[in-house]
Amino acid sequence: MVYGAGGLLHSVLFVGDMQDSEVPQARKFKLEWDNPDNQTFILGHHLLFFGVACIWFVEWARIHGIYDPAIGAVRQVEYNLNLTNIWNHQFDFLAIDSLEDVLGGHAFLAFLEITGGAFHIATKQVGEYTKFKGAGLLSAEAILSFSCAGLGWMAVVAAFWCAQNTTVYPEAWYGEALILKFGIAPYWIDSVDLSGGPAFFGHTTRAALANVHYYFGFFFLQGHLWHALRAMGFDFKRILKEPLPAQLYE
Secondary structure: OHHHHHHHHHHHOOOOOHHHOOOHHHHOOOOOOOOHHHHHHHHHHHHHHHHHHHHHHHHHHHHOOEEEOOOOEEEOOOOOOOHHHHHHHOOOHHHOOOHHHHHHHHHHHHHHHHHHHHHHHHOOOOOOOOHHHOOOOOOHHHHHHHHHHHHHHHHHHHHHHHHHOOOOOOHHHHOOOOEEEEOOOEEEEOOOOOOOOOOEOOEOHHHHHHHHHHHHHHHHHHHHHHHHHHHOOOOOHHHHHOOOOHHHHO
């Protein structure tokens, strides 16, 4: 709703180009695709907002509470900011079974994102902006490819997490953990028989959510490759225009 309202406001009420805005602060956020200082400034503000969102989640859990599947009720959760646990969980995050550790990870992520945001806002390109650093490569197409890669990777991670973790995705809401199968591509199936009970098109909500996340992630990654190649100058239309080598017909 917030994104939709923002889109409507910018489409209907505000100027079409940020650099024509009457608000000086807004003009700082005009997009200059091949200007790394402009891009890092905008990236920094995105990171600040992500960090604030993490703080909001941590504080909500601490003050109001969140659902704990271990007791089947909502309870207040104090975050466990143990850096050793956070480091170790990057390798076994599917096995996290403590809400305190979940909130501790979000608290650490908030610190990391806000620090990174401040760094990106305060710093500028060091030295000459060369081709090695991306000169001539940064464009709307390149930024779109980076965004698709990030979304694709997050979707794949979320799919594995949803399929296996029953603390963040409680069984009471999503059903039991899934079984990973391999066909043309990886997919998950339910580990219990659902023929005699309610199901989402014959599957648990967990199965639907995990598989949809995974395939969205897969296609986002294909989109990343497509737009990254276009950003580097590859013309896909040329494939259809140029004749194929004679050897292919033999």
